[in-house]
Amino acid sequence: MIFKVNKPYPKIKVEEKNYYYANILLNDYSSNISELSAITQYIYQYFDKFNTNQEFSNIMQNIAKVEMFHLELLGKTIKLLGINPKFIFINKNLYNNLTYWNSSFIDYNSNIKLMLKNNIIIEEKAIENYKKDITIISDKYIKKLLNRIIEDEYLHIEIFKYLLNKV
Ligand SMILES: [Fe+2]
Structure with a gap:
């Protein structure tokens, strides 16, 4: 099974510094729906099931590694855009206040079916956010x-759907 598409990633580069774009990317980097949340979400599921469902657990570990690479790509791009890559974001639900990432963004459900359904939803929301940003x-x-x-x-959505069919 592969966990990332077999195509190269573009070089990390920006046309010029842009704080507005950096703030948009902070949302994908470390808001409630973000690469940082995906990493910690999947690592939680990996640890939670390591002794009872090895296939699921291994897959979650591998997908978390891909999300960590995405975090790196965004973090370095944010830095090039002129902002320090702190794990914060502008929270539209809180009068645009700067908000720190926190672990309450993670779903701590322990039922594999619900875990997978939640994972599909967060991947779909992430894609929607990226498309809007583009x-x-x-x-x-x-x-x-x-x-x-x-x-x-x-x-990742395809992998989660495949696993969901098996449980
Ligand atoms: Fe990702």
């Missing part, structure tokens, strides 16, 4: 990067 951001390098990340997230 329409707002005009930097060609960032557009390319987000389009490449989206391809992996679609693959």
